[in-house]
Every structure is written in structure tokens, then in C-alpha cells.
Amino acid sequence: MPTATDSQAILTQLQQWALAFDVRLAELLAQACPAATPPDRLVEAIRYAALSPGKRLRPFLACKCASLFGMTEDDTLDIAAAIECVHAFSLVHDDLPAMDDDDLRRGRPTTHVVYGEALAILAGDALLSLAFELVALHAPDAQRTSAITLELARAVGAGGMIGGQADDIQAEGSPAGREVVERIHRRKTARLLGAACKIGAIQANANDEALLAVERYGTELGLAFQITDDLLDLTASAEHLGKDVGKDQSAGKQTFPACVGVDESRRIAANHVQRAVDALAPFGEAAADLKELARLVLERTR
């Protein structure tokens, strides 16, 4: 069993890593999106969305998975930034009035509340495009640019995250079985977490077997993460969580708690975490941090 010290260590590591990551992310944004004629509200909106305080879990996973295969963290920040841009894009668009209509995100007003709907839509679009620009600019070589671009595009597209969000919206209000809820979670959340891990490993030239293992880890972690997200939506306060709460229920969203109850949801999340940990078995002690991170998902309070 992990000790409190283990948990503290990986959390501290994530938080310190995120500080360095945010510095680099801001640099990359400044290079790729120089303001045209200040004040350029679009560039402001892009920076607001991408640099708002977040956990930076997805880019951290990419870097940790790359370091499993010997790549230094400094060499992995730029591709990790591409993954965070995709995540930021999805938050901006999902929060739009026509979508989940959220006013609060990461403790601040959502992008469309501050910059208006038009610029929020465009800022999201620009962040998605920027993700691919960063991959083309910063992958170690053309071969890996090509592989990472394909992986990222598939994780994001109609068969992945965007398709999951569409399913989620269309399923609102009608009671769904566990299989439907899991399929939505798998595409909407778990796919990008799995891709983040896989992209980190692609960058570090891992072999196909290893790619599959870290992708499975990320996917299982993602499923656990989404279930705990839904549990927090039921139990935490908006102030603590930094986003609107209780919205899943009022919107008739498909969630595990709504579908199988709170206790069973906790049990299912724990199963996914165990599967995530098991997927890393081939890597032994080298993957201790990643295993610890997966276990922490069950204890998350925000």
C-alpha cells in the first residue's frame, strides 16, 4: 500500500513540474500567437484559456511516460504543451452556452463570459490548430511528427474526444445503461489521457508493446478520473472545485453515480485504477511514480 509520503511526493512533483511547464507554455504561446495589433483580444482569450490555473495532468502524464523510456523532462515539455492546448480547447468549447453552459472553470469565469462567445469559439479553434503546429515544430523528427499528429488527431476527432462530447450532449436527459455511460467516458475523457501517455512514449521511441501498455494505463486512469469527477460534482463545493457543481444532475448528464450509485461508482473507479497500475507491471520500479499517480485519483478532492 502507498504511504502518505508517497502520495505527497508525487503530488509535490506534479505541482513543481506544473510551474516549470506553465513558464514554457507561456513562451510557446507568445512565439506562436504574437499579438497582431495590441490589444489583440483573440490572443488574450487564447492565453486566458490555456494559462488558467489547472492541474496539468495530461501534459505531466506525457512527460512521465516519455521519461520511462529515458527522455529528459526538458525535452518533452513542448509536445506536452500541445496536449494541454487540446485540453484547453475542449474546456473552452464544452463550457459554451450552446454546450454545457458553464460560467466557472478553474476558479475563474469561463472564456466566453470574459471575451464573449465569438472569441471563445475562435480561441478554442486556434488552440486546437496550435496543438498541431507545436507538434510539427517540436517533435524530435519528421517520423515522430507524423506519428504524434496522427495519434493526437484521432484522439481528438469524431471517433475520440469530440465524438464523446457529442454523445454526452445527445444522451442528456434519457436514462442510459452502464455500457453507454462507459462508452461516453471512454471517448470523452479517457481517450485523450491514453493518447497523452502514448504520445509521450512515441516521442521517446518506445516499442509497440510499450506504447500499448502506457496507453492502457492512461485510458484506465482516465475512466477512474471521470468517475471521481462525477462524484466530486455531487459532493464538493463550487468554491473548492473551481467550477460549477451539481450541474451534471440538473442537466440530466450520464454519469456513473446517476447510473449505478455512489458506492458502486467508487468500486468501479478503484477497479480502473488497479487496471491502470497493472498495465505498468512490465516497467517495474521505473513506473512507481505513475502508479502512485493513478492511486491518487481515488483520493482527489478537486
Place this chain on the structure above:
Amino acid sequence: MPTATDSQAILTQLQQWALAFDVRLAELLAQACPAATPPDRLVEAIRYAALSPGKRLRPFLACKCASLFGMTEDDTLDIAAAIECVHAFSLVHDDLPAMDDDDLRRGRPTTHVVYGEALAILAGDALLSLAFELVALHAPDAQRTSAITLELARAVGAGGMIGGQADDIQAEGSPAGREVVERIHRRKTARLLGAACKIGAIQANANDEALLAVERYGTELGLAFQITDDLLDLTASAEHLGKDVGKDQSAGKQTFPACVGVDESRRIAANHVQRAVDALAPFGEAAADLKELARLVLERTR
């Protein structure tokens, strides 16, 4: 001077090419976006947006520029499809109520009118992501995947088309000088047309000098195209044009006709066409079709 026969020949060529292109585009969409659980409304919305009847000018330019450097048209359709996906994405998002709020496009109700705003936003997102997926899947090799991805992302992003749309929206209602209008057109319209030409040439392994020449051709053609678009918005009927007309004026859009009048706008468009033709001088007779296409922009009626 071009004869009526020349003009007819390149128009007929474009129309026949577009028929073959649309077949391939539909195949690529079916491969990349198989319906998850029919009826999958997201996939329907993507197909509705991408396969609606259009001129297919951007993908045609990409193919013609590739063929300048010896590539056969069949080998260029898939990258051309990526460019058309970007164009379709931009139309869907620009038409949204929060943006230009258009109900009619290519003679049919806009995507959000048919599928709702949420699915229209997601369909646009998916088309943008799909463009990069198609490049990664179908560029001739990793080197060209990387170069085309970078070119496309920069043409689309905050420094390109999306930035131009943001400028356009922010400039609405306040009278602007000719420089401002041209800067908006350059980013919003001309950049993607220039990129389409350049990407076609990259695909065919053209040298740097040739890339610059075809990009300049596309950019100048794009500027002429946008000016004639604005002129048509003033003079044509919605039925003929297949989209709402008179909207630029009522929305206080920045256009050349509003800024310098109709006659001067026609003169400026003709200058851009001449510059487009001049840019192709190094290619002599091989570029006759492309030159003819540029001249036709001045005569367009839709």
C-alpha cells in the same frame, strides 16, 4: 487576352474535377468518421458540412499546383481533401449565431440550423482535427507530413484565418481604412488560398523559390476573390449566390466596396489578379490553367 473558350475550358475542368474530388472526399470521411451508433448525428453533421455543394476552389488549387511539379491529380486528392475540411470547418463556425449568424450557405440551411449549435460547433472542431489526420495519413512521407502540417496549422491559426475572422468580428461597425480591410482579408481569406497552393507544391517536392511563387499566386488570387465576394454580396441575389446577401452592409462588415467604393474595388481586384498571374511567370505555359483561373475570379457571378 483570354478567349471565352479558355474561360469555359478551365471552368469545365474545375467542375469535372470537383465531381471526382467529392467522391474521394466522401470516402475519406466514411473511413475517418464511421458512425458510432447510427444515427450518429455528429457524423451526419460533419458530412452535411463537408459534402455540401461548393466550388472546391481551394482543393483544386492544391491539385493544380502539385501538377505544376509533375504530380498526378489522383495522388493529390487526399491532401486536397484536408484543405477542404479546413474550409468547411471555417464556414460552419463563421455561420454560427455568435459569429456571422448566417442561415443559408451553398444554397442550403447552415449546419447549426439543421443540427443545432452544439453539434455544429463540434462538427467544425472535428473537421479541423480531421484535416490534420488526413495529412498524417496521406502525405507521401513523414518529411512532407511535417512540412504540410506546419504550413496548414499556421495558415489556420491565430496568425492566419482564425485571427482574420477575429479581426473581422472586432472591426464590425467601426469605419476602417483600406489597410485594415486588406489586413483582415489577407488573414481571413488569402492566407488559406496561398497555403493551399503552397501545400500542393510541397507535396510535389517543389523547391523553395517555386513554393514562394505559388503561395504568392494563391494569396493575390485570395485577395481578389474576397473583394469580388464582397461585391457579389452587394449585387447578387441570395437565390443565385446560395447564401444570405446584403449582410456585410447591415452587419457593418469591413469590405472594400464600403471602404473605397465599387469601381475602385473592381480596379484593386484586377490588380491582385494581375499580380497572381505575374507570380506564375517562371512556369510559363505549364501554368496557363492557373492563370486563367485567376482571371476568371473577376468574372465570377457566385
